[in-house]
Amino acid sequence: MSMRVLAGPEAIEQANRMRQTIESGLDAQLAQLESAAGRLSDPNVWDGPHAVQFRGLWADVAPRLRQAQADLTQLRTWVQSVADSILAAGGGA
Numbered sequence: 001m002s003m004r005v006l007a008g009p010e011a012i013e014q015a016n017r018m019r020q021t022i023e024s025g026l027d028a029q030l031a032q033l034e035s036a037a038g039r040l041s042d043p044n045v046w047d048g049p050h051a052v053q054f055r056g057l058w059a060d061v062a063p064r065l066r067q068a069q070a071d072l073t074q075l076r077t078w079v080q081s082v083a084d085s086i087l088a089a090g091g092g093a
Contacts (some may be wrong), residue, residue, distance in 0.1 A: 015083040022076045030069050034062065 040046050041055045 012083055012086050015079050015086065019076055019079045019083070022072050022079075027069060027072060030065060030072075034065055037062070 037058050040051070041058050043051065043055075046054075
């Protein structure tokens with residue numbers, strides 16, 4: 001059985017695009033979001049019914065955000081590996 005392998009310039013371009021998007025500040029923006037939400041979660045900064053509702057929502061969202069950041073780190077590493085494999089296979093020539 002024959003397996004098709006395609007590793008063209010567009011594959012490398014798109015893999016690099018994903019990596020660059022992750023590395024170009026997305027992680028930093030997520031950290032800023034977490035910092036701002038952390039401050040808003042402090043009752044000394046914001047309190048009242050909506051603040052309480054926000055704190056409950058943030059308690060659910062914060063762990064998922066941290067997991068997303070960890071997942072992006074893994075994805076960045078994997079995408080680099082994909083781009084390297086494409087180049088090693090002769091793609092982009």
